[in-house]
Amino acid sequence: MKAKIIYREDLTDSLSIFRFNVDVPDFKPGQFSTIGLPHPEKEGKILWRPYSISSNPEQKDYLELYIRWAKWPVLGKFTTMLWPLGVGDEVEYKDPKGAFSIAHEFPDGTPDKRRIILIGGGTGVAPFMSAAASMFEHKTDRQIILCHGVSYINELGYRDELLALEKEEGYDFKYLASVSRPDEEANADWDGLTGRVESIIQPGEDGWSAAERAAGEKFTPDNTCFYICGFGGTVDSVKEAVQADGFVTKKEAREDGSFDIRFESYG
Numbered sequence: 001m002k003a004k005i006i007y008r009e010d011l012t013d014s015l016s017i018f019r020f021n022v023d024v025p026d027f028k029p030g031q032f033s034t035i036g037l038p039h040p041e042k043e044g045k046i047l048w049r050p051y052s053i054s055s056n057p058e059q060k061d062y063l064e065l066y067i068r069w070a071k072w073p074v075l076g077k078f079t080t081m082l083w084p085l086g087v088g089d090e091v092e093y094k095d096p097k098g099a100f101s102i103a104h105e106f107p108d109g110t111p112d113k114r115r116i117i118l119i120g121g122g123t124g125v126a127p128f129m130s131a132a133a134s135m136f137e138h139k140t141d142r143q144i145i146l147c148h149g150v151s152y153i154n155e156l157g158y159r160d161e162l163l164a165l166e167k168e169e170g171y172d173f174k175y176l177a178s179v180s181r182p183d184e185e186a187n188a189d190w191d192g193l194t195g196r197v198e199s200i201i202q203p204g205e206d207g208w209s210a211a212e213r214a215a216g217e218k219f220t221p222d223n224t225c226f227y228i229c230g231f232g233g234t235v236d237s238v239k240e241a242v243q244a245d246g247f248v249t250k251k252e253a254r255e256d257g258s259f260d261i262r263f264e265s266y267g
């Protein structure tokens with residue numbers, strides 16, 4: 001299938017939002033689409049890459065992806081071909097798939113009403129933008145806290161949308177952003193949280209994390225579950241921080257099958 005780019009917004013020279021005009025199928029927030037371009041080395045082949053969908057499934061006008069141009073330590077194969085493309089250009093496209101999504105039931109079928117902490121590093125915010133917008137549409141009564149960590153303030157993609165969701169009546173949604181290089185000139189205007197994304201959920205000197213302060217309650221496996229997304233190192237650091245507090249992944253599920261941490265690693 002082909003998908004045409006109908007909108008592109010550049011947040012920086014290497015971070016962009018792309019919208020594609022596809023027949024948006026039913027999908028779950030957290031799933032990814034796969035897009036492709038002619039393989040640069042293999043004649044007649046397509047080079048495919050998965051990208052988390054940042055638009056929500058209730059929105060049927062387009063499918064949106066949030067993509068970083070991989071430049072370091074070498075130029076990424078796919079994103080370097082994608083970067084010059086703009087409105088009107090086409091890519092190959094495969095429908096959404098993937099098992100990473102928000103669970104509203106425990107494995108035994110009982111409702112999971114716990115607070116949801118969504119933790120995204122960089123472009124790892126994409127599936128959580130989708131989830132936050134979708135849960136608003138579905139009027140969830142669960143508390144949602146979305147934590148986004150970036151190096152520079154201009155990388156805080158979806159900030160306006162997330163701040164707007166925070167103001168919605170009847171939606172218990174909180175947005176916490178952290179910038180990891182506060183001393184750099186480009187971040188001079190930042191007066192919010194600082195540190196890598198895991199610092200938002202790590203206790204400070206008073207024993208409370210910024211996320212717990214926002215919630216007004218200490219997190220335990222009885223009242224909170226975690227979703228983590230981003231590149232490998234970030235996912236591992238966040239996972240370790242949460243595991244240290246007694247939360248478990250599916251691998252360490254309890255006897256009743258319940259667990260508290262779900263994650264998607266970009267590589």
Ligand SMILES: Cc1cc2nc3c(=O)[nH]c(=O)nc-3n(C[C@H](O)[C@H](O)[C@H](O)COP(=O)(O)OP(=O)(O)OC[C@H]3O[C@@H](n4cnc5c(N)ncnc54)[C@H](O)[C@@H]3O)c2cc1C
Nearest residue numbers: 049050051052067068070072073074076077078079123266
């Ligand atoms: C489920 C899933 C969802 C994803 N969602 C997103 C998303 O929403 N947004 C997003 O931006 N990305 C996402 N990704 C990552 C994306 O699929 C690509 O991996 C990414 O865009 C890089 O692709 P590329 O072909 O440009 O880079 P590649 O050519 O595949 O290179 C990948 C990285 O490895 C480095 N590298 C390559 N060759 C070498 C080498 N010889 N030595 C050392 N380093 C090397 C490159 O510099 C680059 O940083 C997701 C990945 C997965 C698995």
